[in-house]
Amino acid sequence: MFVDSYDVIFTGNKQDILEKFFALDADAVFSAEGFCWPDASLENKYPESDGKKYLNSGGFVGFAPAIHKIATHVAIQDEDDDQLFYTKIYLDPSLRESLRIRLDNKSTIFQNLNGAVGDVSISEDAYPKVKNTAYGTEPIVIHGNGPSKVALNSLANYLAGAWKNGEGCLVCEDRITLGTDTVSTRMPQxxxxxxxxxxxxxxxxxxxxxxxxxxxxxxxxxxxxxxxxxxxxxxxxxxxxxxxxxxxxxxxxxxxxxxxxxxxxxxxxxxxxxxxxxxxxxxxxxxxxxxxxxxxxxxxxxxxxxxxxxxxxxxxxxxxxxxxxxxxxxxxxxxxxxxxxxxxxxxxxxxxxxxxxxxxxxxxxxxxxxxxxxxxxxxxxxxxxxxxxxxxxxxxxxxxxxINSEHFDTSKKHPDFYEIYNNQFAWALRYIHKEYKDIFSNHTGVLRQPCHDVFWFPLASPTFCTHLIEIMENHGGWSDGTNSDPRLAGGYENVPTRDIHMKQVGLEPQWLFFLREYVRPVQEHVFTGYYHDPPKAIMNFVVRYRPDEQPSLKPHHDASTYTLNLALNQAGKDFTGGGSHFIRQNCSVTSSPSGWGLLHPGRLTHYHEGLTTTSGTRYIMVSFVDP
CATH class of the missing domain: 3.90.550.10 (Spore Coat Polysaccharide Biosynthesis Protein SpsA; Chain A)
Incomplete structure (x- = not known):
């Protein structure tokens, strides 16, 4: 038996090969492929076949006397092509008959992959083999001839004892033992x-x-x-x-x-x-x-x-x-x-x-x-x-x-803040509060209810709060706090604040995604039975309270099913006073930690007001969800 070396995998033993060879009833069997090479002009001289009809010299097996007669039939020079040499012998009808040569045209033993990658698949045996789905055979010698070596390498991940179904990779163990001491001088450079x-x-x-x-x-x-x-x-x-x-x-x-x-x-x-x-x-x-x-x-x-x-x-x-x-x-x-x-x-x-x-x-x-x-x-x-x-x-x-860097816009202030779509995992690591996940584990103190149906919880990281404030101040287009607001469809705001809408800084789509991914789960957790995915919100804005601008907000209902009120800076440090007072409940929430959100019903039950900020500047992020 002869095979090429560096691009061949065996999936059986010598007994398997002999058994299949004897069944082919020939003295010499050459592998077959779908291309006539190296001399395409010989194509019409090949006998018809119901399988692959052209000889490939990368694999053959036969009785030693027959192989010897074939190999010594005529002299061959070192620079001559071996496949052409064997092809000419095979195409001579009398020699083909007398030497009892046949091609393995249905890949009984030899599977040449060039031009036939689509014919093969991996079997589901405990130790996988190659199946030729075109002919229903299980070849033993898998040859990555020509440009099919990439396909051969892929098959090699499973063949010849590399993989066992049910157990996985059998050749993935450590081959080198490193010391556990990370300062060891034995560690490679x-x-x-x-x-x-x-x-x-x-x-x-x-x-x-x-x-x-x-x-x-x-x-x-x-x-x-x-x-x-x-x-x-x-x-x-x-x-x-x-x-x-x-x-x-x-x-x-x-x-x-x-x-x-x-x-x-x-x-x-x-x-x-x-x-x-x-x-x-x-x-x-x-x-x-x-x-x-x-x-x-x-x-x-x-x-x-x-x-x-x-x-x-x-x-x-x-x-x-x-x-x-x-x-x-x-x-x-x-x-x-x-x-x-x-x-x-x-x-x-x-x-x-x-x-x-x-x-x-x-x-x-x-x-x-x-x-x-x-x-x-x-x-x-x-x-x-x-x-x-x-x-x-x-x-x-x-x-x-x-990281996906394809749409990273460095012209923006804190461009990472805009990456919630493209890099959500990294975005959440930086911008979501480290205790957010504990909301759903009923950890004591993480989810609070300071007033009836008013829920208080950690949502955004300190970096989130700092960056959002800086994005807004960098934009600088704060409204004047009057009832006239050209940003709204009707041009009139009943309960005006000094604010900047997320749309103005190009963040509205990202904010709606934030509401869906991080606020909606909390809402469903606390307001049992209310489900609306995705949440809708056409009013998303950052409010700025200052004693010399707008220190407070009169009593009002929000145009929402529920409202998110997110504290962006720290009471007692960045400002004094401030907070929300729920009038019907006679309950106030003050000194909200930076990054903590308030979630409360909007339209009917929670009539509320913004308490007076007495010094400094207070920033909050507000969303009227499902108006």
Missing amino acids: VTVGIFIEEATPFFDEFLDHFIELDYPKEKISLFIHRGVDYHNERLRQFVENGAASYAKLEMTSTDDLLEWKARERALEVCLLDACDFYLNLDSRVHLTNRKVLQHLIAKDRNFIAPLVMRTGQAWSNFWGALTSEGFYARSHDYMEIVKGEKKGIWNVPYIGEVYLIKASVFSKKPLSYVNGALDPDMALCKNLRERGIFMYVDNMEDFGFL
């Missing part, structure tokens, strides 16, 4: 290349997550490349306050090096520092798993990446398959991998943004981030594929998440 190629939402948290990695900083060298200046101040703070803890720091910018050259320079720096590993980290990647470096190093792969995704989306840092042009295609198991329904270490054709490379991969032959017009990550991965270096993505643990 790692160079980290941090690339900030665009203005990126939640960059502060990106740096914080990196700084908090549980890996000895004296074993980490840093290379930072700035493609934009937007984050320079935060980087300056990082350099002044923490960079000295690392073994080395080199910082450069697009003024010095273009992105592709900077990425190659990072690898050079790694080798100059006698590194063991290189970690690429783009600013869109938040590594929240503090042990991620130890985890990846222990897996001992030449190129491995932690799986990270945009939260709530199927967008990740890897591709499971490629189109014929080399661009994104979804593999058969992509959704199972990103959803965590299958856990393992996956051989994939493309990885970007975050990955760990062994220094030995590029110490003798440098890696290049250039390949035609491809972007640097795509170019690197294509070059790796051409060098036969496998790339793996690991989803064995939760490692972090990806």
Whole structure:
């Protein structure tokens, strides 16, 4: 038996092969494919077949005397094509008959994948095999001939004992044991290349997550490349306050090096520092798993990446398959991998943004981030594929998440505040009160009822409150507090306040999303039986109370089913006085902590007034929900 080497997987043993060979009743069996190569002019000389009709020399099996006669039929030179040599013998009817040669045209033994990837699937056996669905066979020799090697690598995640249904990955155990002492001198030396190629939402948290990695900083060298200046101040703070803890720091910018050259320079720096590993980290990647470096190093792969995704989306840092042009295609198991329904270490054709490379991969032959017009990550991965270096993505643990920077508008004041749609997870980590989730756990003191049917609870973080106030003051278009209000459909406000509507600062869609995601669950929790999704609100505004402007608000009903009143700054610190007095209940709520919300019925039962602010400035956010 002969097979090609680096692009072949066996899924059975010699007894399986012999059994299938004998059933084919031939002295020599060659694998078959759907393309006539290398001489397409010979196509019409092939006998008709109800399967794949063209010979492929990447796999054949037969009795030794028959193979010897075929191989020595005529002389062949080193530079001659072996497939053409065997093809000419097969196409000679007399030789084909006398030597009893046949093609495995239904993939009984040999499965050539080129042009036939759609014919195969993974079986559901305990140890998966390849099924040829076109012919109902289970081939044993799987050959990734031609451009089908990406498909072969994908199948290899399951074949030859790599996977067992019911148990999962059988080859994903740690191959290297690292010491548990994070200051151990035995820990490998790692160079980290941090690339900030665009203005990126939640960059502060990106740096914080990196700084908090549980890996000895004296074993980490840093290379930072700035493609934009937007984050320079935060980087300056990082350099002044923490960079000295690392073994080395080199910082450069697009003024010095273009992105592709900077990425190659990072690898050079790694080798100059006698590194063991290189970690690429783009600013869109938040590594929240503090042990991620130890985890990846222990897996001992030449190129491995932690799986990270945009939260709530199927967008990740890897591709499971490629189109014929080399661009994104979804593999058969992509959704199972990103959803965590299958856990393992996956051989994939493309990885970007975050990955760990062994220094030995590029110490003798440098890696290049250039390949035609491809972007640097795509170019690197294509070059790796051409060098036969496998790339793996690991989803064995939760490692972090990806930021979506596509619509980040840095012209706005606090642009991160506007990112609730595109980056909800990161947005909530920064802007939702740390005790918000305890509302639904009945933790004592988290959900209060200071007045009948008036509920008081933590909702927004201090940063939320500060940023919203600063957005409003930066806009500066406070209403004059009179009944005349051109912003309203009728132009008249019955109970006017000095305010700015969320619509005026471009935040109304985001605020309605906030009401749906974070206020509606509380409303349903406290007002049992009332359900309206999504909540509607056409009046969403920040009110400013000052003794010299508008210190208070007369008694009124709100035009709402229920009202949210969110305190944005701190009583007793930023202002004195203020609060809400519910007249029918003869009950007041004062000194509301910053970020705490009041939820109360609007139209009928809760006639109320705004108490006088006696000094300072009081800010509140108000929504009339379901008017």
